[in-house]
Amino acid sequence: MTKGTKKAYIDLLDNLDKLEISYKIVDHPAAETIQQADSYIAGLEGVRTKSMFLKDKKHFYMIVMDDKKRLDFKDFQQLTGTKRLSMAHNHDIDEQLGLEAGIISPFGLINNQTHNIQVFFDKEMLDAENILTFHPNLNTHTIFLEASDLMKFIKACGFDYKIIDLK
Known part of the structure; x- marks a missing residue:
């Protein structure tokens, strides 16, 4: 089953183009799991990512990390x-993001007008390679872009981010 909307996907690409951000798109069948998504882009350079959306009583948090890594909640806290x-x-x-579970990515920040999400990136993922992969608001595509361009996009959406060293 396809998750996301074609409009959200097209709006994202329009925004990336306006920001003069280079990217590569791979079209594929709907990916329902991380393993499935990774299989569709096997052999292509780039860190396979996962974005986790967490909350406490007052705040929302997006954590972006290598999809092979597990988040240690106590370490993050x-x-x-x-x-x-x-x-x-x-x-x-x-x-908060205008997205569904399964396609959460930093690209959903474009839909958050209240800027009430704190964004964190795992340092190891950024050190590993310069190219990152995500679903671009639709699970029938994978986008590849440089980490620096992703940070440019996040800043253009009015968000700051922190780089942390997750164990």
């Missing part, structure tokens, strides 16, 4: 001073 984190609910994902 120590690094960031957060407490009582949980995975955001589907209605939170839709309300």
Whole structure:
């Protein structure tokens, strides 16, 4: 089943073009899992990422990391001073990012007008390679772009980000 919308995908590409950000798109069947998505882009250069959307009582957090790494909640809480984190609910994902579970990525920040999401990147992922991969608001495509261009996009959306060293 396809997740995301064609409009969200086209709006994203329009924004990347306006920012003069270079990217490569790979079209593929709908990817329902990380493993499936990775299989569709096997052999192509780039860090396979996952974006986790978490919350506490007052805030939302997006953590972007290599999809092979597991998030240690206690480590993240120590690094960031957060407490009582949980995975955001589907209605939170839709309300805050205009996305569905399974296609969460930093590109959803374009839909968050309240700028109430704190964004974190795992340092190791950024050190590993310069090209990152994501679903571009639709799970029938994978986008490849340089980490510096992703950071440019995030800044253009009015967000800051922090780079942290997740264990």
